[in-house]
Amino acid sequence: MAKSFLSLATLGVQQLRPYLPGKPVEELERELGITGSIKLASNENPLGPSDKAVEAIRKYSHSVNFYPDGGGFKLSARLAEKFNVDRACVTLGNGSNDILELAARAFLTPETSAVFSEYSFAVYPIVVQAVGAQANVAKAFSLDHATMPLGHNPESLLASVDENTRVIFIANPNNPTGTWLPPQVLKQLLNDLPDDVVVVLDMAYNEYMDESLQIDASEWLAKFPNLIITGTFSKIYALAGLRIGYSLSSPEIADVLNRVRQPFNTNLLAQEAALASLDDKEHIKSSVAINDQGKAFLQKSFDDMGLDYLPTMGNFIAVNLRRDGQVIYDALLQKGVIVRPVGNYNMPEFLRITIGTEEQNKRFIKTLSEIIA
Ligand SMILES: *Cc1c(COP(=O)(O)O)cnc(C)c1O
Numbered sequence: 001m002a003k004s005f006l007s008l009a010t011l012g013v014q015q016l017r018p019y020l021p022g023k024p025v026e027e028l029e030r031e032l033g034i035t036g037s038i039k040l041a042s043n044e045n046p047l048g049p050s051d052k053a054v055e056a057i058r059k060y061s062h063s064v065n066f067y068p069d070g071g072g073f074k075l076s077a078r079l080a081e082k083f084n085v086d087r088a089c090v091t092l093g094n095g096s097n098d099i100l101e102l103a104a105r106a107f108l109t110p111e112t113s114a115v116f117s118e119y120s121f122a123v124y125p126i127v128v129q130a131v132g133a134q135a136n137v138a139k140a141f142s143l144d145h146a147t148m149p150l151g152h153n154p155e156s157l158l159a160s161v162d163e164n165t166r167v168i169f170i171a172n173p174n175n176p177t178g179t180w181l182p183p184q185v186l187k188q189l190l191n192d193l194p195d196d197v198v199v200v201l202d203m204a205y206n207e208y209m210d211e212s213l214q215i216d217a218s219e220w221l222a223k224f225p226n227l228i229i230t231g232t233f234s235k236i237y238a239l240a241g242l243r244i245g246y247s248l249s250s251p252e253i254a255d256v257l258n259r260v261r262q263p264f265n266t267n268l269l270a271q272e273a274a275l276a277s278l279d280d281k282e283h284i285k286s287s288v289a290i291n292d293q294g295k296a297f298l299q300k301s302f303d304d305m306g307l308d309y310l311p312t313m314g315n316f317i318a319v320n321l322r323r324d325g326q327v328i329y330d331a332l333l334q335k336g337v338i339v340r341p342v343g344n345y346n347m348p349e350f351l352r353i354t355i356g357t358e359e360q361n362k363r364f365i366k367t368l369s370e371i372i373a
Helices: 025-032 051-063 073-083 096-107 123-130 154-159 183-192 217-223 251-260 268-278 281-305 325-334 358-372
Strands: 090-093 113-117 134-138 165-171 198-202 227-232 245-249 316-320 350-354
Touching: 025 325, 051 268, 073 090, 073 245, 073 268, 090 096, 090 251, 096 123, 096 165, 096 198, 096 227, 096 245, 096 251, 113 123, 113 154, 123 134, 134 154, 154 183, 183 217, 217 227, 217 245, 245 251, 281 316, 281 358, 325 350, 325 358
Parallel strands: 113 134, 113 165, 165 198, 198 227
Antiparallel strands: 090 245, 227 245, 316 350
């Protein structure tokens, strides 16, 4: 009898537990027999994409018989200008997830290790496991930490690096916690890390952070040739469905990533929509504003309800229900409010709520209050 194909797969793949994405709204509504539900589960921008992006998608929809620009010239040039770096520093990805995977494939083998924190983004263990590398999981701050409960602990990240470590993943701010490392702490960590360890600084929520916490990419890249900063158009730019992200790194690292990426990894509509989005400053401003207001409203509501939550610089909040989060998640779901349970992150008593529109936030709080009353 033939062996199972799973047993024929590489060891890393055999032990892989795939990412569990949130279900699309349509599918859930069909399953539950409900309509009019709201999705606050995947940190998508509730305002929808920029009109400029939609216009670009319309305009270029007639050109999809052509392959996209494999080098993504226009978009990388625009990103280079925005961040004041050389165009050779920019790599485009099919979502920033693509870049995380390129980094793992380029630098990791079963003989090497990668470091990331507990409670950090679920994609890191997956890309590390897929190539069979060892995951050194750093202890995060405890739940009773004074300022950054469950946040990345720079000391334990550093201590988790061993002689085989090639890559460290740091999400700033982190998903699902929302916690962050201030620039001076991050810089110290980069100074302390061996300079042959590639540091992937995942800044998917960068645009939502207080400006005082945002870093000067150009200055940091000049100082740290081992740094890869990743960014995405999925979050504030509201193009998650198009899959487009990027990284900024030294030209040498960009060359390495370029060797492992597919020739046409980013699609034509995504490139054009991303380009148009970068020009829509108003859309970004309104997105930040609605997020700030929603965050204040949710935090106040949680305070009133006596619920703890983690500090956040993202467009989401992790709230501590002090009871089985999955049960509350299911109850919310029945009432058409879709949020994210985070038991798979070892946070079984939390739920992660994407900050929505005023109306969505109110509906969520009202429904949650009814459930836990
Ligand atoms: C959402 C998210 C991303 C973005 O993923 P894309 O592939 O760009 O859609 C990356 N990192 C973190 C931490 C995220 O939460």
